[in-house]
Amino acid sequence: MGNRLRKTVRQIRRDAGLYIILAVPVAWYLIFKYVPMYGLQIAFKKFNPTLGIIGSPWAGTTYFKQFFNSYYFADILWNTVSLSVFTMLIGFPAPILLALLINEIKNTRFKKAVQNITYMPNFLSVVVIVSMLSLFSNRDYGLFNRITSVFGREAVDFMSKPGYFQPLYVFSNVWQYMGFNAIIYIAALAGVDAELYEAASIDGASRMQKILHISIPSIMDTILILFIMRIGSIMTVGFEKVYLMQNNVTISASEVISTFIYKNGIQKGQFSYSTAVGMFNSVINFVLLAGANFVSKKTAKTSLW
């Protein structure tokens, strides 16, 4: 026993530098991620600021029941999940396709130009994006209505139709983030051994075949890891954009958990209630992450843990 302890101490002393570096992120996680978890108990308490977190009286599952019985519960849950799944189905493959296409461009200057142009929108503020959407959707002079009028469609204000909320949200997201998210795949593709492509060419493989059998398998690990990480935040729809885009008419399609928490919890001071809703959100997130990880482990032999 003593021997073992001495060995550990010696090891720590030897790698002291590494442990010091490690201490910073560990402290960060402890202070900002684990310690605050003790505040989660107010989801089960009737929080009273003068009594504090520990002193507030227990309320059981009142706040969870209140949320599940709320008229908007089904809508909110459905909107959050469908918006996330929709965003992922369209938004996740888009950068991969873009990266594969950019990879096929032989002219270096053209390649750089395409890459730059596609990732620029990433740096626009969400406020700007939503203002643009609003202008484009205008019934009288908006870009979208100019386009649809060519096909003889009647002009509509897209921002005020619940049915258009999700498509507008998802496709503007794709447009904004596709280029930037493609960078990691482009980098992965750049690492693929050029000899593989040469060998394939000699064997008479077409471009399509080279993409299918060399490019995609080479970046499959990257794709899977990013996919698992994305699944973990499936219920975490970007708050700002939804909040900026929604209005009274689209609320049935646009209210998601994060905007609901903001409006009812933070603005109206119902801290216990919003903590309960947030906890519900986190639990679902965790279940999804564990599920995706399990599937990935079984099928692709790649997993987070």
Place this chain on the structure above:
Amino acid sequence: MKKRHVALLSAAMLTVSAVTGCGSGTANSGGQAQTDVPGSTAGETAAPESADSTFNAEGFPIVEEKITLTAYGSKDQNHAPWDEMTVFQKYEEMSNIHMDFQEVPADGFAENKQLVFASNELPDVFLRAGLTANEISTYGVGSGQLMVLDDLLEQYAPNISRYFNEYPSIRQTCVASDGHIYTIPTIDISATGRMDFKQWINTKWLDHLGLSVPTTIEEFKDVLTAFRDGDPNGNGEHDEIPLGIREPSSVYQLGGAFGLGYQMRDTYDIDDGIVHNWLCDDKFKDYLVYLNELYSEKLLWQDYYKNDRPAWRSNLAAELFGAMYMPYSDVFLNCEQDYAGYEPLIGPAGVKYWPDVKTGATVGAYALSSTCSNPEAAIRWVDYFYGDEGALFFMFGIEGENYTIVDGMPKLNDEILNAEEGFMTALGKIAMVPGLGFPSVLTDKTDSVLASSITKEAAKVLEPYLPEVIYAKPPVSPDDMDRVVAIEQDLVTYRDEAVTKFIVGEWGFDMWDDYCATLEQIGIRELEEIYQKAIDAQQ
């Protein structure tokens, strides 16, 4: 995807800061938790300790030795930083009280206020913090973070007490469900302030088209149609907006022609003491059918439901509205001479009726926290603003420098009235007037700071048609308040969504029965009962 992680992170940080804030708050309040038992008269217990020899119960300065109090509140976009306002600088010299202002821009104020209470790191005073009846119930009656003011007001606030004695309804508005007073209201006893919205019509356009002022809702629609088609501003473009309604939530207070009251400043009629929410009534349906017609014929502002204040203001200033509703003309002073008020329209209800009435007091303009270091001084500090001399000073600044008395009425100097940066911004450098919500009294004399003579005229034509009995929202006990909050949170969201959909035609009126059934399911009748109980308890 990156961006989303950043958002996630910032959301997490937000939670963290809220939660850690709570933690430290707990530590601080450990000692006082016993003394500040909710409902105890904290003012009484604090009085002997801090009434030190330097405090003067009357006259100025309020304290002999300079003291500092922290003041927390919401800063209107037209306000200068509060410590730079002429009124507060001058008042510091007079009172010998230094206010350490912690003003927060109005945009993020709602959540900031909640975090201040949740963290329990309270300022000495809440100044223009817009504390609502709900918040008074939660943070006053419930958690005892606001100080009970009953005795302090009696002892040290002769001016405020005068209004309370003279106008029992003002006092009643301020009494919380436990019978105590936690906040000092904005008092408005001016004729103009008896109603919120005044109705305005563009008389220049009427003259141009040879039309007279409409008296019924049918005539009103004809006039709006003429505004739409007749190019009354003569610029050759169809840029006129016949009818302007500012926000989707403004609809509810404008249904007088259809017999819809606005008691408790919500969707209620109260006849013979019976509280009734009319959201499911046929008369409300008729009103929505009418608004839907106006909207579909492009007579009603097409963007009215977008809550876009900047667009609203620029349309106002550009004189694009034919008819619209505004409390004061301050944001369209440049063209106010083209508009005039008119009598309420006659609709299916058959009588002229203007339901958009106010009780004369808005709670929550000023309050003390339970940890206020010098309650007597803090109360005396604000009481001066409710005296005749003090109210004038609070709203107009220093006589001779900022305003002069003309025919017995105060008149701001021309360089403020005609300031290049805008009247309200110029006034915001002197006083806290822009955005209202301040602790002072608006009377027929002092309200000229906001109400132009044209506004006063517009109010005067509506005045005979206000309801006789006016109800404010009654105080509700903390237990009932939990139900009220839970129901209203769904009800208000659903109501605004559904009503907007009916008006813009997203829903047909065959949805009406579904809409009513949903309101019942959310608990509209239970809400009615809670308010009925509270109103009965007040009698």
